[in-house]
Amino acid sequence: MPDHLFKTIAVVHSPFRQKFGIPRQPGLCPSVTGQIELRPPYNHPDTIRGLEGFSHIWIIFVFHAIEKEKWNPLVRPPRLGGNERVGVFASRSTHRPNPIGQSVVKLEKIENKNQKLILHISGHDLLNGTPVLDIKPYLPYAENIPQASSGFLKRTDFIPLQVSFTETAKAECQQWENKNQQALCDMLIEILQQDPRPAYHKKITTDREYGMQIYDLNIRYRLVADMVEIFELMPAGET
Numbered sequence: 708m709p710d711h712l713f714k715t716i717a718v719v720h721s722p723f724r725q726k727f728g729i730p731r732q733p734g735l736c737p738s739v740t741g742q743i744e745l746r747p748p749y750n751h752p753d754t755i756r757g758l759e760g761f762s763h764i765w766i767i768f769v770f771h772a773i774e775k776e777k778w779n780p781l782v783r784p785p786r787l788g789g790n791e792r793v794g795v796f797a798s799r800s801t802h803r804p805n806p807i808g809q810s811v812v813k814l815e816k817i818e819n820k821n822q823k824l825i826l827h828i829s830g831h832d833l834l835n836g837t838p839v840l841d842i843k844p845y846l847p848y849a850e851n852i853p854q855a856s857s858g859f860l861k862r863t864d865f866i867p868l869q870v871s872f873t874e875t876a877k878a879e880c881q882q883w884e885n886k887n888q889q890a891l892c893d894m895l896i897e898i899l900q901q902d903p904r905p906a907y908h909k910k911i912t913t914d915r916e917y918g919m920q921i922y923d924l925n926i927r928y929r930l931v932a933d934m935v936e937i938f939e940l941m942p943a944g945e946t
């Protein structure tokens with residue numbers, strides 16, 4: 708069988724400038740916004756005619772920020788605590804023979820301005836700069852399967868963490884929102900409720916401080932027992 712070569716039809720603009728902190732699946736953090744900018748020659752409005760009537764779309768993309776050629780037949784899904792292994796094709800691991808991802812996201816609006824064709828999306832799990840291979844409408848009549856079973860995932864209970872801001876951090880967050888005319892505070896709560904730490908960190912019982920980059924900010928937070936407190940928002944690059 709021949710190998711195949713695919714074209715990058717679009718690129719993702721996302722608040723996530725590093726992998727740490729990105730939700731592990733779409734839909735988990737509905738406040739996360741982003742844009743998909745179509746590249747020439749796919750930025751002709753004809754390519755998306757009719758898409759505006761769909762509330763959700765599939766994004767087929769490349770996991771471009773992984774170590775290439777580094778996949779294993781067995782992987783350790785974070786939802787199994789990082790101990791148990793399952794087959795790569797029974798997982799959503801980013802390290803696979805073809806590093807291709809698929810995410811259903813909400814289509815908020817379509818912007819067609821100055822030769823730019825941009826799909827505004829929310830609830831995604833994509834790194835900034837992700838190359839997009841394809842966009843397709845989500846078909847609820849065929850793809851919504853309420854009786855579907857979820858394999859090894861049904862053994863794991865997910866309990867969201869409690870997240871709060873210190874007064875200073877809340878003020879910094881609101882200032883950033885006002886300056887940039889973009890939502891941030893709710894998004895940070897949703898992200899940290901999901902506990903982005905790798906599974907092996909979750910076994911650490913002592914209080915710890917963490918940082919993650921969102922937009923141009925380094926978000927600093929501490930974990931005390933199962934409670935997250937965001938205590939500082941600094942320009943990324945400063946310590």
Ligand code: SAM
Nearest residue numbers: 726729730731770771772799808809833834837
């Ligand atoms: N929903 C997709 C799927 O099932 O194919 C992706 C699931 S994958 C577990 C989600 C993770 O991929 C994110 O938490 C982030 O760490 C990582 N990721 C997102 N975009 C990426 C990219 N362009 N390159 C490498 N890793 C990426």
